[in-house]
Amino acid sequence: MTNTDEALATIRAGFHLSAQRVYLDGNSLGALHDTVRRHLDTVVSRQWGEDLIAGWNKHDWINLPSTVGDRIAQLIGAGPGEVLCCDNLSINLFKGLAAALELNAPRIRIITEAGHFPTDNYIAGGLANLLGPQRCQVEAVEINTLETLDFSNVAVLSLSHVNFRTGTLRNLPEITARAQAQGALVLWDLAHSAGVIEAELNRHHVDMAVGCTYKFLNAGPGSPGFLYIAKRHQSATNPLPGWMGHADRFAFEPNYRPAPGITRFLTGTQSVIAMAAAQAALSVFETVTIKTLRQQSLALTQYLMDQLANNPVTSGIECLTPGEAQRRGSQVSLRLEHGFPISQALIERGVIVDFREPDIIRFGIAPLYNQRADINIAVTTLADILKSGIYREQRFSQRATVT
């Protein structure tokens, strides 16, 4: 084993994963690492249970949004003091877009991708609704029109680094540079790339970014989001100014004075338990580099695509995820007639994938814990299900509320 293989094997051994199951849904909800479980027990029983109010100072709870944010910064190529872990992605996006409009006044146009994760476009629409058409306009364009789009009157371009449906990785450096060359700001949603792809935000001069910690960062269901604002933009106004972003929180001053730096983008108090889970989940990344994880991810998604192509039963399935490594995120999305019942049959047989309307099955690859053996089982099981036609049984067609 190489040093990398050893480091990954050690990490993998700490995840709570059943031997009876292949988990390929880390792009939706990451797995539990024992480090997280143990740290949560300490935070709940010892820090809160024993130290109570003193915990805010003794355990530095008050600075968790910054300390956890700084750790995320290392994974996405940002500097210290450029990332906060707080709230959720949608709310952080609202803050980022409002700040971008202010910074880039008098421009008022927000451009998004039509195929963006829906909440991103809903939030942009919500901001436009608040500000009114004289101060904000949102336009969702097809991604393939970006190349010829005129950015000369665009305030901010809001895109996903990896498309959630197809797993396509956007060309962040090129798109950022092109939009900025015409004076637009660029905000990236890293939900499906943080923890598996080097975003290198500073290197590519990215203005803003948002993301979540519950996918490849493994911080638990619904764990907090994050917000990156480049140092040069941190004088902007937080549209949701709360006491945690005040220059002197515990002076309880009647008037709002924004804290220096990114701290001003905090609003209310954050869940210490949720933040602690994120802190512990990020500590799992300490022994590997994001570059190593990207290599591992690419090797596994390539292996998955190869195995699908080599199996006569699966070789004809349309793969929405690009074959070129530089355009591929950390998932493989297949378009399949009867996609929903097939996904349910896979889950029943212990291959945990997810389904996205109308006909997409996503195989997420989490390089921290997925291996070739997982992929072998997944492809064999998929072939069995297709060959046997078992997915046509009535019970596989029943929709649950969440997948």
Add this chain to the structure above:
Amino acid sequence: MTNTDEALATIRAGFHLSAQRVYLDGNSLGALHDTVRRHLDTVVSRQWGEDLIAGWNKHDWINLPSTVGDRIAQLIGAGPGEVLCCDNLSINLFKGLAAALELNAPRIRIITEAGHFPTDNYIAGGLANLLGPQRCQVEAVEINTLETLDFSNVAVLSLSHVNFRTGTLRNLPEITARAQAQGALVLWDLAHSAGVIEAELNRHHVDMAVGCTYKFLNAGPGSPGFLYIAKRHQSATNPLPGWMGHADRFAFEPNYRPAPGITRFLTGTQSVIAMAAAQAALSVFETVTIKTLRQQSLALTQYLMDQLANNPVTSGIECLTPGEAQRRGSQVSLRLEHGFPISQALIERGVIVDFREPDIIRFGIAPLYNQRADINIAVTTLADILKSGIYREQRFSQRATVT
């Protein structure tokens, strides 16, 4: 023992409280109940650790904001489907105020209390800043001017049910009726009353309310906030429209369609771990009524004020909290020269209180776990500290970042 005494004794026995310490800061951070610790262990190790993505359906994580919200509703006199547990108080307040302005157009004035908890006023200011002076104006008035204030062009009145500094309980029924009689909407901040005082929101026809769960509801440091919007106002627009408030979350539709009812006021994904802690913490309230807790709270704050008055060393201290039961929250606030070092000396001797600038020591009473014995120790210790003058020692004057 009466049935009530027995019920409270049983509950009290479940809290993690040290015999070496008197905890009188439940108005800032509630204590850990063993029910919460055990439930969190189950949610982390079993629900997330074993069921992973399936947990969203299997354990109904997806509906926690509503199910926990409905439980809070019972404590504040609201109906099912009128309360969400989500985000934090500041963000919920932003949603409520924006919705109130929309509902009460063309009125644009927000009236708040000058002595309001600061974040409430910062958030109102942030909304005004976004909307501009043609669409929103905020005015913070002294509380004693409310009686003569003309509400005829006020869109919404935003007040605290209990003032965080003085512990004064506002006359919610009377103030609500007076403002509404002139067409204003009324939004109450229940941060310092939820769990200890019957707010009876429906009975008093309150329009909106916000609060937090980390004080008297004991859901842990920084645990989620809540938002009450009366049924009659739920057609309003959520200014932060995210996918969790969409009518069909997992259809991933390009356009936002608000869910019916209060669900539309959700934005992004909530921390399941944080929500689970709130759910368990609220289950502790199942065996007592809020009426009982209010009686217990009043008896204890009265006892504390009596003990202070009866002790020759403490009898001269100015008490900011009203003596009349109907004007008293669940804390006793004393104004003391050298308040800060005295509070630190109390803490060093195991009487956990907190300090608020410039000279206020707060003794919070949590009727679920505080008893007369706590108060006896607190008053005796305070008298000792004052008599001995020990608080004049240098080390008690060093400020921490949070108290």
